[in-house]
Amino acid sequence: xxxxxxxxxxxxxxxxxxxxxxxxxxxxxxxxxxxxxxxxxxxxxxxxxxxxxxxxxxxxxxxxxxxxxxxxxxxxxxxxxxxxxxxxxxxxxxxxxxxxxxxxxxxxxxxxxxxxxxxxxxxxxxxxxxxxxxxxxxxxxxxxxxxxxxxxxxxxxxxxxxxxxxxxxxxxxxxxxxxxxxxxxxxxxxxxxxxxxxxxxxxxxxxxxxxxxxxxxxxxxxxxxxxxxxxxxxxxxxxxxxxxxxxxxxxxxxxxxxxxxxxxxxxxxxxxxxxxxxxxxxxxxxxxxxxxxxxxxxxxxxxxxxxxxxxxxxxxxxxxxxxx
Amino acid sequence: xxxxxxxxxxxxxxxxxxxxxxxxxxxxxxxxxxxxxxxxxxxxxxxxxxxxxxxxxxxxxxxxxxxxxxxxxxxxxxxxxxxxxxxxxxxxxxxxxxxxxxxxxxxxxxxxxxxxxxxxxxxxxxxxxxxxxxxxxxxxxxxxxxxxxxxxxxxxxxxxxxxxxxxxxxxxxxxxxxxxxxxxxxxxxxxxxxxxxxxxxxxxxxxxxxxxxxxxxxxxxxxxxxxxxxxxxxxxxxxxxxxxxxxxxxxxxxxxxxxxxxxxxxxxxxxxxxxxxxxxxxxxxxxxxxxxxxxxxxxxxxxxxxxxxxxxxxxxxxxxxxxxxxxxxxxxxxxxxxxxxxxxxxx
Numbered sequence: 001x002x003x004x005x006x007x008x009x010x011x012x013x014x015x016x017x018x019x020x021x022x023x024x025x026x027x028x029x030x031x032x033x034x035x036x037x038x039x040x041x042x043x044x045x046x047x048x049x050x051x052x053x054x055x056x057x058x059x060x061x062x063x064x065x066x067x068x069x070x071x072x073x074x075x076x077x078x079x080x081x082x083x084x085x086x087x088x089x090x091x092x093x094x095x096x097x098x099x100x101x102x103x104x105x106x107x108x109x110x111x112x113x114x115x116x117x118x119x120x121x122x123x124x125x126x127x128x129x130x131x132x133x134x135x136x137x138x139x140x141x142x143x144x145x146x147x148x149x150x151x152x153x154x155x156x157x158x159x160x161x162x163x164x165x166x167x168x169x170x171x172x173x174x175x176x177x178x179x180x181x182x183x184x185x186x187x188x189x190x191x192x193x194x195x196x197x198x199x200x201x202x203x204x205x206x207x208x209x210x211x212x213x214x215x216x217x218x219x220x221x222x223x224x225x226x227x228x229x230x231x232x233x234x235x236x237x238x239x240x241x242x243x244x245x246x247x248x249x250x251x252x253x254x255x256x257x258x259x260x261x262x263x264x265x266x267x268x269x270x271x272x273x274x275x276x277x278x279x280x281x282x283x284x285x286x287x288x289x290x291x292x293x294x295x296x297x298x299x300x301x302x303x304x305x306x307x308x309x310x311x312x313x314x315x316x317x318x319x320x321x322x323x324x
Numbered sequence: 325x326x327x328x329x330x331x332x333x334x335x336x337x338x339x340x341x342x343x344x345x346x347x348x349x350x351x352x353x354x355x356x357x358x359x360x361x362x363x364x365x366x367x368x369x370x371x372x373x374x375x376x377x378x379x380x381x382x383x384x385x386x387x388x389x390x391x392x393x394x395x396x397x398x399x400x401x402x403x404x405x406x407x408x409x410x411x412x413x414x415x416x417x418x419x420x421x422x423x424x425x426x427x428x429x430x431x432x433x434x435x436x437x438x439x440x441x442x443x444x445x446x447x448x449x450x451x452x453x454x455x456x457x458x459x460x461x462x463x464x465x466x467x468x469x470x471x472x473x474x475x476x477x478x479x480x481x482x483x484x485x486x487x488x489x490x491x492x493x494x495x496x497x498x499x500x501x502x503x504x505x506x507x508x509x510x511x512x513x514x515x516x517x518x519x520x521x522x523x524x525x526x527x528x529x530x531x532x533x534x535x536x537x538x539x540x541x542x543x544x545x546x547x548x549x550x551x552x553x554x555x556x557x558x559x560x561x562x563x564x565x566x567x568x569x570x571x572x573x574x575x576x577x578x579x580x581x582x583x584x585x586x587x588x589x590x591x592x593x594x595x596x597x598x599x600x601x602x603x604x605x606x607x608x609x610x611x612x613x614x615x616x617x618x619x620x621x622x623x624x625x626x627x628x629x630x631x632x633x634x635x636x637x638x639x640x641x642x643x644x645x646x647x648x649x650x651x652x653x654x655x656x657x658x659x660x661x662x663x664x665x666x667x668x669x670x671x
């Protein structure tokens with residue numbers, strides 16, 4: 001009886017070993033080996049209550065060339081508070097959806113962006129390749145407990161001209177908030193560098209804004225990231241510093257131009273999250289000529305009238321003098 | 325016991341094979357092909373292609389240059405020694421030099437081969453940052469300064485004598501503050517085109533393009549088995565090959581090329597398609613540039629903005645036509661369309 005039980009156990013063990021081996025074999029084919037990986041850095045950590053910490057979302061293309069990424073980061077808002085989202089040194093050069101907390105579900109950060117030219121990894125000396133950063137989050141732990149940042153609705157597209165969906169693996173960020181953990185403040189680097197110089201471009205296309213003229217622009221800030229853009233249009237030539245703060249309008253690209261005659265100077269100011277500014281000026285296509293400025297004519301008329309009066313008075317005096 | 329072990333050996337082998345396969349394929353896939361050399365000037369470490377770097381003078385002193393005194397300094401570009409601080413008494417030491425550190429400038433230098441006297445365009449984060457003209461030997465050099473520390477995506481392309489653009493070469497680099505990063509050994513892929521969009525089976529199709537002068541060109545024609553053809557460029561970098569289509573089956577085929585000179589090999593060019601059929605049809609030009617929504621011959625921020633305007637909106641009838649012709653024809657603008665634009669990007 002005991003022998004048969006033992007044989008049964010051995011058979012079971014063999015069966016399990018076969019199943020295990022085959023499932024491992026199948027697993028190695030089913031899950032893409034060296035698949036593109038999206039993960040957080042650090043991958044897990046313990047924090048103290050009210051501890052401010054930073055976590056970055058990283059992509060490792062594992063030798064594949066990609067050019068578009070979109071994802072949602074789901075976080076437990078009862079445990080952490082998002083202080084800021086930094087996209088300054090992101091490998092995504094153009095944002096289709098700039099990373100932001102979704103209004104409809106304030107536990108989700110959504111982003112989508114592209115890398116024109118593709119991305120295989122950050123190149124370094126001696127042919128070393130490093131993964132690229134998509135964005136960083138600065139957070140504050142507000143309640144004790146264990147939590148996780150998860151990635152949802154992820155899409156990674158290959159740089160193949162067809163937008164083929166790439167296979168990928170995702171790893172969440174696990175954390176533990178405890179009161180008894182020593183608080184180490186986040187080392188903050190003061191951003192004093194303005195955004196990168198940029199050149200806005202005026203364009204027109206029948207497919208948007210009813211064929212009206214619009215302005216396109218984009219720049220990066222390698223430290224804190226771009227916070228917003230403001231625009232000012234004026235037909236008067238002036239220094240950017242003399243523009244009244246109230247006359248700047250917050251906007252984004254593409255921007256429908258107010259002056260469709262293209263006679264205005266267009267000032268575009270990019271402001272980073274630390275408040276540093278970079279201003280780009282677009283000269284008018286058809287600048288106002290001096291004879292089109294009303295106040296020049298007003299001066300001419302005033303000067304002319306005064307001259308006529310002076311001449312008339314002088315002539316009158318001469319006539320009076322000669323008559324005496 | 326021995327019998328049991330022998331019987332289990334097969335399972336152990338399966339396990340080892342399964343595990344080994346996973347590890348092998350993983351290590352195999354992580355190899356990245358690259359011919360470009362990156363060196364960081366200013367990090368006090370001599371990288372590939374550098375003569376010296378900051379305080380790392382490769383063990384050289386002024387004595388190695390025939391002087392007895394003074395301070396040897398590395399040039400700001402790390403490509404030579406600055407011996408102006410070296411001297412031999414009793415001659416008076418040069419004034420105004422104390423061997424001080426060179427100015428800290430954040431700079432990236434790109435150098436390599438394009439096509440003879442062709443325009444080379446450098447994109448920084450998807451926007452045109454600089455252009456230059458390659459020399460008669462096809463060599464070019466672009467220096468970009470005034471950068472901040474951080475990740476940059478640089479891309480390069482060149483235009484041949486027919487105005488045809490090469491494929492985009494991309495260099496994602498982390499730029500360090502106060503140092504000069506060299507990206508050398510760049511070899512821009514040749515341009516390629518064919519004279520017919522359809523060729524009668526057995527007739528000649530001309531495959532041509534431009535690369536570095538007097539280089540060896542390898543043309544690959546897709547068939548059931550790939551056909552490799554060899555030709556060379558003339559002094560203007562132009563190549564032309566009359567290809568007999570006898571070995572090709574009826575149907576769609578593709579061709580691409582790459583160039584080699586002095587042990588350097590370029591990446592493959594863009595791929596050009598042609599049909600082997602029953603008649604000869606000359607190729608019309610220019611073809612449709614995918615991603616070029618405003619049809620100005622470029623794929624840049626304007627096209628991106630047009631697509632961004634229609635992102636997740638219901639397309640108008642004209643926009644539907646454009647989306648079908650120049651994007652993926654699924655009736656909506658989504659991430660896939662932006663990916664197509666990113667592939668065909670010209671800046």
